[in-house]
Amino acid sequence: xxxxxxxxxxxxxxxxxxxxxxxxxxxxxxxxxxxxxxxxxxxxxxxxxxxxxxxxxxxxxxxxxxxxxxxxxxxxxxxxxxxxxxxxxxxxxxxxxxxxxxxxxxxxxxxxxxxxxxxxxxxxxxxxxxxxxxxxxxxxxxxxxxxxxxxxxxxxxxxxxxxxxxxxxxxxxxxxxxxxxxxxxxxxxxxxxxxxxxxxxxxxxxxxxxxxxxxxxxxxxx
Ligand SMILES: N[C@@H](CCC(=O)N[C@@H](CS)C(=O)NCC(=O)O)C(=O)O
Numbered sequence: 001x002x003x004x005x006x007x008x009x010x011x012x013x014x015x016x017x018x019x020x021x022x023x024x025x026x027x028x029x030x031x032x033x034x035x036x037x038x039x040x041x042x043x044x045x046x047x048x049x050x051x052x053x054x055x056x057x058x059x060x061x062x063x064x065x066x067x068x069x070x071x072x073x074x075x076x077x078x079x080x081x082x083x084x085x086x087x088x089x090x091x092x093x094x095x096x097x098x099x100x101x102x103x104x105x106x107x108x109x110x111x112x113x114x115x116x117x118x119x120x121x122x123x124x125x126x127x128x129x130x131x132x133x134x135x136x137x138x139x140x141x142x143x144x145x146x147x148x149x150x151x152x153x154x155x156x157x158x159x160x161x162x163x164x165x166x167x168x169x170x171x172x173x174x175x176x177x178x179x180x181x182x183x184x185x186x187x188x189x190x191x192x193x194x195x196x197x198x199x200x201x202x203x204x205x206x207x208x209x210x211x212x213x214x215x216x217x218x219x220x221x222x
Contacts, residue, residue, distance in 0.1 A: 001026040004046070004054040006033050007208035010104060011065040012053035013169035014162075016208075018069050020199035021160060022076050026055070030210045033109065066100050069162050081161050092156050095144055095163040099170050103137035107173070127177075134174050138184050141167065145186040153193050160194060168194050172204065 003019065003026040005012045019026055031037045031052055038050045047054050047063050054061060055068045057075070062068045073081055082089045105111070107130055115121040115129065145155065155163035171191050174181060181188055194200045205211055 001058075002029055002056040003027070004029045004031050004043075004052055004056075005208070005210075006031055006052055007205040007211045008033060008109075009052045010108075010169045010173050011051075011100070013172070013203055013205065014065045014100075014165045015053050015055065015068050015072075016203035017160075017165045017168065017199055018072050018081060018162075020202055021079060021081065021197075022072060024072070024076060028209070032210070066096060066162070069096075069165065073162075079159070081165065083156055083161060088156055091144075091148075092161045092163045095141065095155060096166040098137065098140060098144070099166040103133060103170060106133040130177055131179065134177075134179055137170075138174065138181070138187060142184040142187055145190070151186075153190070155190055160197070160200075164190065164194050167191065168200055 001024065003012075003015065005016065005028050031043060033052065037043065038047075038052060044050055046056075046061060049063060051063070053065055053068060054063055055071065056062075057071070060071075062071045069081065082092055112126055112130075115126050116123075121129070145151070148156075150157075152158040154160050155167060167187065168191055171181060171187060195204075201207065
């Protein structure tokens with residue numbers, strides 16, 4: 001198995017956690033987004049969307065973090081990262097997709113670069129953009145968690161699911177951009193519990209072999 005990864009990639013971080021929780025060994029292939037390595041021909045041949053992450057398992061190439069997580073769940077079902085019941089799985093998928101489809105695409109590096117380079121937005125404007133969308137997303141997630149019928153220690157029940165795998169990287173990103181997370185106490189509680197698990201701690205950007213200090217990387221920065 002090969003996993004195309006970059007320490008700073010929020011979507012790849014979700015998959016790193018899953019690989020570790022499931023005890024799967026994957027060769028980590030670093031694709032440096034800062035150096036635009038994802039625009040190289042060899043990578044475009046692998047993923048014409050030119051985005052991380054990518055999982056290669058035997059002859060199978062899977063793009064997009066949520067389909068990668070679902071693939072891992074189907075092929076390597078232990079430990080399960082989805083609840084046993086249909087309603088629980090639907091809730092977890094809704095939660096994960098709120099992050100992956102609604103929040104993350106508005107804040108990614110290529111969007112911030114476009115705002116700066118093509119629209120001429122200032123660093124302050126981009127910070128305001130980020131602040132708006134992260135607050136809207138996190139308050140919706142906090143509401144979803146507060147409305148759970150039987151809250152457990154994690155997003156759904158007492159073990160991590162795909163919901164936690166999406167939540168933890170998104171809050172890491174919010175902290176990296178100095179956002180105050182105190183309005184979201186349930187999120188903070190769950191994230192702290194997740195990060196006590198080695199699979200989550202070992203997947204943090206600063207624990208990756210390609211990590212570099214991110215000082216100066218602000219919304220609007222490179
Ligand atoms: N929906 C995709 C999002 C993937 C994505 O945004 N990847 C970013 C890194 S987190 C990327 O490769 N960006 C390329 C760029 O900035 O040009 C997923 O969940 O995998």
